[in-house]
Amino acid sequence: MPSAWTGPAAESAVEPVNVNSSASPETTVRSSYVPPHLRNKPQGAVGPVDNHSFGSGGGGLGESRENLGSAGVGNSLATAGGAWGSRSATASGIPSSGPGSGGRFSAGGWNKGGGSGDVRSNGLRSGSNGKSSWGVGSDPDPFPKEEPRDALFDQENTGINFDAYEDIPVETSGENVPPAVSTFAEIDLGQILNENIRRCKYLKPTPVQRHAIPISLAGRDLMACAQTGSGKTAAFCFPIIAGIMRNSPPGRPRGGRKAFPLALILSPTRELSSQVIHDEAKKFSFQTGIRVVVAYGGAPIQNQLRDLERGVEILVATPGRLVDLLERGRISLSSIRYLALDEADRMLDMGFEPQIRKIVEQMDMPPAGRRQTMLFSATFPREIQRLASDFLGNYIFLAVGRVGSSTDLIEQRVEYVLDADKRSMLMDLLHAQKAQGTSSQHQLSLVFVETKRGADALEDWLCRMDFPATSIHGDRTQSEREHALRSFRNGVTPILVATDVAARGLDIPHVAHVVNFDLPNDIDDYVHRIGRTGRAGKTGLATAFFNEKDSSLARPLVELMQEANQEVPGWLMNFASRANFGGGRNRRSGGASRFGGRDFRKEGGRGGGDRYSSERYGGGYGNAGAGVSSAWD
Numbered sequence: 001m002p003s004a005w006t007g008p009a010a011e012s013a014v015e016p017v018n019v020n021s022s023a024s025p026e027t028t029v030r031s032s033y034v035p036p037h038l039r040n041k042p043q044g045a046v047g048p049v050d051n052h053s054f055g056s057g058g059g060g061l062g063e064s065r066e067n068l069g070s071a072g073v074g075n076s077l078a079t080a081g082g083a084w085g086s087r088s089a090t091a092s093g094i095p096s097s098g099p100g101s102g103g104r105f106s107a108g109g110w111n112k113g114g115g116s117g118d119v120r121s122n123g124l125r126s127g128s129n130g131k132s133s134w135g136v137g138s139d140p141d142p143f144p145k146e147e148p149r150d151a152l153f154d155q156e157n158t159g160i161n162f163d164a165y166e167d168i169p170v171e172t173s174g175e176n177v178p179p180a181v182s183t184f185a186e187i188d189l190g191q192i193l194n195e196n197i198r199r200c201k202y203l204k205p206t207p208v209q210r211h212a213i214p215i216s217l218a219g220r221d222l223m224a225c226a227q228t229g230s231g232k233t234a235a236f237c238f239p240i241i242a243g244i245m246r247n248s249p250p251g252r253p254r255g256g257r258k259a260f261p262l263a264l265i266l267s268p269t270r271e272l273s274s275q276v277i278h279d280e281a282k283k284f285s286f287q288t289g290i291r292v293v294v295a296y297g298g299a300p301i302q303n304q305l306r307d308l309e310r311g312v313e314i315l316v317a318t319p320g321r322l323v324d325l326l327e328r329g330r331i332s333l334s335s336i337r338y339l340a341l342d343e344a345d346r347m348l349d350m351g352f353e354p355q356i357r358k359i360v361e362q363m364d365m366p367p368a369g370r371r372q373t374m375l376f377s378a379t380f381p382r383e384i385q386r387l388a389s390d391f392l393g394n395y396i397f398l399a400v401g402r403v404g405s406s407t408d409l410i411e412q413r414v415e416y417v418l419d420a421d422k423r424s425m426l427m428d429l430l431h432a433q434k435a436q437g438t439s440s441q442h443q444l445s446l447v448f449v450e451t452k453r454g455a456d457a458l459e460d461w462l463c464r465m466d467f468p469a470t471s472i473h474g475d476r477t478q479s480e481r482e483h484a485l486r487s488f489r490n491g492v493t494p495i496l497v498a499t500d501v502a503a504r505g506l507d508i509p510h511v512a513h514v515v516n517f518d519l520p521n522d523i524d525d526y527v528h529r530i531g532r533t534g535r536a537g538k539t540g541l542a543t544a545f546f547n548e549k550d551s552s553l554a555r556p557l558v559e560l561m562q563e564a565n566q567e568v569p570g571w572l573m574n575f576a577s578r579a580n581f582g583g584g585r586n587r588r589s590g591g592a593s594r595f596g597g598r599d600f601r602k603e604g605g606r607g608g609g610d611r612y613s614s615e616r617y618g619g620g621y622g623n624a625g626a627g628v629s630s631a632w633d
């Protein structure tokens with residue numbers, strides 16, 4: 001399999017620059033040193049397992065660690081063919097800034113050097129293309145005319161190759177499963193919604209929509225698992241909107257301090273709630289009279305309260321802010337007829353489960369059976385399925401593709417990279433990415449790291465190296481997070497360094513490359529992360545940096561890659577065969593539940609154990625603290 005850094009940019013990236021803080025731009029030291037991954041090596045000799053024993057540090061890899069020096073300093077810089085101009089960045093020539101203090105990349109995209117705009121310090125400035133998702137008021141037309149990068153309807157949904165999903169295996173289980181449909185015309189969604197679907201340029205339903213929409217329209221509870229980027233948002237929004245229109249069209253008097261939504265859609269992150277689900281639901285509800293309101297943390301609650309007072313049929317919310325609003329007595333859930341949990345496995349793991357139980361079971365929401373409940377995710381560990389069944393009544397289980405599988409639209413590469421080499425390797429990938437793209441908007445790169453501090457540090461370093469980068473994580477203010485996403489989406493900063501807060505649900509066009517700079521602890525998180533590319537029938541690339549610390553992920557990673565018809569390096573196979581599943585860093589290994597089957601009711605039922613026991617894989621979702629990742633807010 002070709003490596004990104006065997007491409008043209010990498011070939012030209014042979015002039016490392018010493019960025020020691022004592023050097024001035026004029027006294028840049030040129031070295032003949034070539035980082036190990038840039039040397040001509042025979043294919044397949046990149047990993048340690050084939051040629052070296054684990055941890056031996058012998059040969060090329062040990063050498064590379066010594067030569068590159070400390071990972072924290074990142075003192076090797078290859079300048080590649082002037083992709084960012086020919087400036088040599090040196091510490092002395094760059095304003096220093098600590099994490100969160102501003103002083104990052106000077107806006108302008110890949111090709112613009114200098115400039116006065118600081119991405120971070122401009123966080124509150126509304127970009128020309130950006131819109132604030134704080135503005136939750138009723139935009140009369142949600143199909144934006146002045147936002148070319150957001151105008152998915154004009155650009156993104158034409159020519160989408162959903163045929164790529166045609167052959168996908170589909171499994172349904174449960175009683176009296178309503179038959180799937182092939183076209184939107186076969187489903188009675190109502191004239192206005194059909195018109196909005198046409199406006200969205202959705203020509204035909206995706207596989208998950210073909211199955212899930214008839215099931216939900218028939219009033220059935222549903223647990224649905226389908227691959228990232230395959231249209232799950234519409235799959236739960238359409239039946240909700242159609243159901244409200246059919247059974248209780250809006251027109252009831254509004255006002256009063258307490259809001260009585262008819263539908264509640266919960267999701268784990270602010271950005272997913274505000275920038276995906278809320279935005280999509282508003283488009284789908286256009287001219288229906290249905291009011292869609294979003295409530296999420298980090299944004300001023302007063303604005304959200306005012307918005308709720310104007311009336312709400314569909315409430316999109318993150319759990320924490322919703323609990324706050326419920327405790328203030330400003331929302332009653334007594335009228336809820338539809339409950340949808342997006343990223344349901346995440347919503348029910350240990351991080352969120354108590355809040356979800358409070359919202360669903362301890363407030364005034366009608367119980368299962370008197371409301372319709374829909375759970376959606378790309379991953380559904382069996383243990384979470386068991387938990388989720390508490391919220392469902394006589395439900396249908398739908399799996400489009402294998403549970404937790406990734407789409408083979410995403411080319412997955414795994415490279416053995418020591419921590420000390422990661423920055424240099426990333427730089428090469430970014431240069432190669434740049435060299436392949438025709439313009440910045442077609443080559444966004446999303447780089448996942450493990451911690452918030454790590455995200456700040458990597459963003460800072462990239463900016464010092466003149467890479468147009470920004471970051472998103474739980475320690476940034478909401479306006480900074482929104483600005484970072486906007487700037488990434490618009491291509492102003494085509495590199496986004498992110499923690500897992502950006503791993504799920506975000507639907508950003510033109511993410512060409514996802515880099516797992518640090519691999520996650522859980523294979524399911526990996527599935528969601530790489531799913532930020534290769535969406536809606538398009539292809540994408542995902543590169544992971546792997547080393548000994550990731551050993552416990554080797555086996556589920558190999559299984560996932562094989563399942564998605566990816567080429568697995570021999571050295572990774574060796575890691576997988578030697579991996580110890582007795583615990584350690586990968587204690588949440590999703591392999592336990594992902595690869596064991598589908599509908600858990602078929603394989604042991606509510607009390608049943610996993611075919612792959614937790615002993616074998618070192619634990620599952622039930623482990624103490626397992627659901628809480630430092631990267632989440």
Ligand SMILES: Nc1ncnc2c1ncn2[C@@H]1O[C@H](COP(=O)(O)OP(=O)(O)OP(=O)(O)O)[C@@H](O)[C@H]1O
Pocket residue numbers: 152156157160201202203204205206209226227228229230231232233234276377378504505506507531532535536
């Ligand atoms: N029927 C359709 N025709 C064309 N495009 C569609 C259709 N349904 C959805 N899309 C588009 O596909 C993209 C991905 O959809 P969506 O965000 O709902 O995926 P998802 O399955 O929820 O992904 P994730 O698991 O990452 O949250 C969106 O841009 C959406 O507008």
